[in-house]
Each structure stands twice: as structure tokens, then as C-alpha cells.
Amino acid sequence: MVVIQYIRFKKQLPEKVFESYMNLLPEKDRQNIRRFLRWQDREAALYGRLLLASGINKYFKDSxxxxxxxxxxxxxxxxxxxxxxxxxxxxxxxxxxxxxTNEGRVGIDIELIRAIDTEGFQKYMDALQWQEIAGDSSCTSFYKYWTMKESLIKAEGRGLSIPLSDVKIDTKGAAKLYGHRWHLTEVSIDRRYMCHAATDFSIEDGIQILEVFFP
Known part of the structure; x- marks a missing residue:
């Protein structure tokens, strides 16, 4: 089973609501969240933990x-x-x-599609990818390849110690990193965003994608 839950938010939570959610988290998580200076970053970190807890409780029963x-x-x-x-x-x-998931290793990356100067990112892409990116004024192609690579790096587990240029993406929605094959899946959430998931297994039964609304 592979489950993706997501939440969209625009406004800052009232302080009492924010604190009530924070009280559901372990102390180490609360400390980490309070280190963020921007309310958007604090609430994104909070929602990430809430999504994880609710997904585990609903789909994966394990004490x-x-x-x-x-x-x-x-x-x-x-x-x-x-x-x-x-x-x-x-x-x-x-x-x-x-x-x-309970099937293997997973990673996910999401980015808001917005104008960006892509010149500094050429070293992370191969020639065909860069040709596509350079010809796309909307920057959608850039975010496509960026989220593919980032999701795989996150799934692999060694983070930015691995250069993004080492991720080799083929034309069939798959990639290789140091000889290991990964599967890439585009996740449709909102046309304003680009999102990809990476798995070290083939997803046979699809992905359950659900938007969550916390009370």
C-alpha cells in the first residue's frame, strides 16, 4: 500500500488552535518547530507531523x-x-x-511552480533535460526534473551528500542512481504545484491520494 496525504493552507492558525495541535506532538518535535522564524514554516512542519500521524493511524495499524x-x-x-x-x-x-508505505523505500518532493532563474541549475541536468528546460518559459519542465531528482535523493536516504547530477532519469518514468533502479510517479495535487514520488519498487495497485482537512 502507498498512501499520500496532503493539506493546503493559506492563513495562519489562531494561536490557541496552533498550540492545541502542538500538544499532540512529542517535545522534540515541538522544539524543532518553534525554531522556525516564519509562521508558514512552523505550520508546514506541524502539518507534516499531523499528516504522518493521521496516515499511520488510518491505514497502518501498528502500536x-x-x-x-x-x-x-x-x-x-x-x-x-x-x-x-x-x-x-x-x-x-x-x-x-x-x-x-509498507512496500519499500519512498521519497516525495513538491514545489510551487513559479518563475525562477534556472541558469545555475544546468550542472544538475543532462543535455536533453536542459534543452527542454531552456525552451520552457513557464519553468514547469525545470520543476518536473527537479522534483524527480529530489524525491529520489530523499528516498535513497543520504540526502544532499549525493549530487543531483548523479540521478539518471530515463524516458519511461524511471531512474538509476549508482546502478540501483528507482520508479518515479507524478503526483497530481494542484496545477500550481509539481510533485513526484520515488519508490524502490513498482507500484502495482496505484497510490491513494487524499486531501486532509484538520478540524
């Missing part, structure tokens, strides 16, 4: 799967200890996504 049992590997990637469940969280302006 060991709680926010208190999340650890970080040496590169800072979060994981559940002694569990087959894997997850990943990403956020951009106004949207947070969380992917959860």
Missing part, C-alpha cells in the same frame, strides 16, 4: 508506529525503528505532502 518512535539516520533522514513502514514529507508554499 510501535508513533511520532515518539521516529529516529534519524546519519544523514538526517527520519525513519521508524524496527518497522517495515517507510515515509517521507515535503512542503512548499501553501502545501504539505506525506507519503507512507
Amino acid at each position: 510501535n508506529l508513533t511520532l515518539h518512535n521516529i529516529y534519524l539516520n546519519e544523514w538526517g533522514r527520519p525513519f521508524f525503528k524496527d518497522s517495515e513502514i517507510d515515509f517521507n514529507i515535503s512542503h512548499t508554499d501553501g502545501c504539505v505532502v506525506c507519503i507512507i
Whole structure:
């Protein structure tokens, strides 16, 4: 099973509501969230944890799967200890996504499509990708390849210690990194965003994608 839950938000939560949600989290999560200076970043981090908790509770019944049992590997990637469940969280302006599975490794990346000077990113793309990006004034092609690469890097688990240029994407929605094959899936949430999920397994039964509204 592969589940993606997401939430879109525009306005800052009332302080009492924010604090009531914060009280649902472990102390270490509350401390990390309060370090963010912008309310948008604080609430994105909060929603990420809430999405993970609600997804686990609804789709993956396991008493060991709680926010208190999340650890970080040496590169800072979060994981559940002694569990087959894997997850990943990403956020951009106004949207947070969380992917959860019991089938293998997963990663996800979402970006708001907006104008950007792409010149500095040429070194991360191959020649054909860059040709497509250079001919696309909407920047959609840039965000397509960027979220593909980022989602795979996040799934692999070593983060930015791996150069994005080492991710080799083919024309069939797959990629290779150091000889290992990964599957890439575009996630349709909102036409304002580009989002991709990476898995180290073929998704046979599709992905459940659900928008969540917290009371």
C-alpha cells in the first residue's frame, strides 16, 4: 500500500488552535518547530507531523508506529525503528505532502511552480533535460526534473551528500542512481504545484491520494 496525504493552507492558525495541535506532538518535535522564524514554516512542519500521524493511524495499524518512535539516520533522514513502514514529507508554499508505505523505500518532493532563474541549475541536468528546460518559459519542465531528482535523493536516504547530477532519469518514468533502479510517479495535487514520488519498487495497485482537512 502507498498512501499520500496532503493539506493546503493559506492563513495562519489562531494561536490557541496552533498550540492545541502542538500538544499532540512529542517535545522534540515541538522544539524543532518553534525554531522556525516564519509562521508558514512552523505550520508546514506541524502539518507534516499531523499528516504522518493521521496516515499511520488510518491505514497502518501498528502500536510501535508513533511520532515518539521516529529516529534519524546519519544523514538526517527520519525513519521508524524496527518497522517495515517507510515515509517521507515535503512542503512548499501553501502545501504539505506525506507519503507512507509498507512496500519499500519512498521519497516525495513538491514545489510551487513559479518563475525562477534556472541558469545555475544546468550542472544538475543532462543535455536533453536542459534543452527542454531552456525552451520552457513557464519553468514547469525545470520543476518536473527537479522534483524527480529530489524525491529520489530523499528516498535513497543520504540526502544532499549525493549530487543531483548523479540521478539518471530515463524516458519511461524511471531512474538509476549508482546502478540501483528507482520508479518515479507524478503526483497530481494542484496545477500550481509539481510533485513526484520515488519508490524502490513498482507500484502495482496505484497510490491513494487524499486531501486532509484538520478540524
